[in-house]
Amino acid sequence: MNFPSKLIENAVNEMSKLPGIGKKTALRLVLHLLKKDEENTIHLAEAITNMRMQIQYCRECHNISDAEVCAICNSPSRDRSLVCVVEDTRDVLAIENTSQYKGLYHVLGGIISPIEGVGPSDLHIDSLVRRIPESEIKEVILALSPTMEGDTTAFYLTKKFKPFNLKISTIARGIPVGGELEYADEITLGRSIVRRTAYEL
Amino acid sequence: MNFPSKLIENAVNEMSKLPGIGKKTALRLVLHLLKKDEENTIHLAEAITNMRMQIQYCRECHNISDAEVCAICNSPSRDRSLVCVVEDTRDVLAIENTSQYKGLYHVLGGIISPIEGVGPSDLHIDSLVRRIPESEIKEVILALSPTMEGDTTAFYLTKKFKPFNLKISTIARGIPVGGELEYADEITLGRSIVRRTAYEL
Known part of the structure; x- marks a missing residue:
């Protein structure tokens, strides 16, 4: 992608280092920040910097x-x-x-x-x-x-x-509450029968 | 969600203001930043701040x-x-x-x-x-x-x-290159016939 500005390119590159965020999503986020007030970006930058530097x-x-x-x-x-x-x-x-x-x-x-x-x-x-x-x-x-x-x-x-x-x-392994038996994998379903628990009203 | 730290909560709140990023994703991104070197976070914060403040x-x-x-x-x-x-x-x-x-x-x-x-x-x-x-x-x-x-x-x-x-x-509207006719919507397909173009070899 050819970016119209080095500033944008830099921001997109840094954003796209985050997990699950590719170049296209990063560009969308960066253009979103550009549309919003400057304060939004400053607050975000401060929040992540403070978090990273002061965390214990x-x-x-x-x-x-x-x-x-x-x-x-x-x-x-x-x-x-x-x-x-x-x-x-x-x-x-x-x-x-x-x-x-x-x-x-x-x-x-x-x-x-x-x-x-x-x-x-x-x-x-x-x-x-x-x-x-x-x-x-x-x-x-x-x-x-x-x-x-x-x-x-x-x-x-x-x-x-x-x-x-x-x-x-x-922790107990078994069928999730609300889960349907037919969609459970065999290992989970098998374990849930072997390790069955007393029925409680 | 109850966060173990105000710093984390603040960072998650700011992150989740971005489009398509909910609280859970924001937390994942914040914890990712915590696992990586401090420099990563500083570079990200600087890149977005510079971009926002200096853009023309x-x-x-x-x-x-x-x-x-x-x-x-x-x-x-x-x-x-x-x-x-x-x-x-x-x-x-x-x-x-x-x-x-x-x-x-x-x-x-x-x-x-x-x-x-x-x-x-x-x-x-x-x-x-x-x-x-x-x-x-x-x-x-x-x-x-x-x-x-x-x-x-x-x-x-x-x-x-x-x-x-x-x-x-x-710009021309029509069937996308590589698109199959049967999956095209009626309006697009209809227009592509009405506004047909000369066949070029």
Whole structure:
């Protein structure tokens, strides 16, 4: 694409580095910013710069935080005997949105993936293992993706937890609520029958 | 959504003001920026700020430009007897990419749309009408969308051009190259038969 202006070209190139945004979409976004007031662009630029430069991570759970210890780790109303291990911040947000969990979190910051060159030392695993004896944690919930990498990470973690007297659980797999049986894949449907639960009224 | 940090919330809110970007996508983009080096975010913020603050519009054709007169209007190799009227910069880019047009452009900056409150005075129509007698323009090509608004704008323009001895043309409508007849809509197919062109080998 030949851009009418170096300024536009530069902005489009930077925008299109974002995931899922190609050159055409980037151009649409840039032309949108041009149509709107200058303030809109300045606010956007400031918001992302401040976010990137001032962001902190919780010392305890490694979740994104505005302070040294995050609001969840600091809250007196959370159950300190439970810790839910997740891959990243988005998973914390997703679980928080359910309002069904009142324990603590531990954000690994990724998942063991030999193909992408991510090993256990690249993740916040050591700090989790250190955290357990120092805390009141009695149960660890592994809320990782049901992929090869997720299973590998879960397996590695359970071995690390061996020395401690911990209950280790994992989130339930099965047919989604509202999902139709005929559209479910065989593995999910098979597991949902093998691991059936007591019927509750 | 409850964000773990005000900084994240702010960045997500600003990002999601962009067209086609909802809160979830914005969060994905923000977390992507967090994973990458600080420089990436700074470059993006600088690129959009510079673009917005320093952008100029060509005095002649109102296209985006790095100078007072754009590269196309300034080029000695363009045919100054032809002017192609388009809605916005994206249309200029699209036509330029075909390499089939060597004339000048005139960017209206929108299209007449009573529903959205856009009238002729909101567009660069007066400057086009002023431009014609001052220049060597002999033919005006109307390259507007085949919508009600596009047709209204084209009709308004042709009335404005009455006093001048101008050839007025419009881009050809028909079956797209590579398009199959059976999938074409009736209006397009009907027009393509009524306005058939001489067969060229």
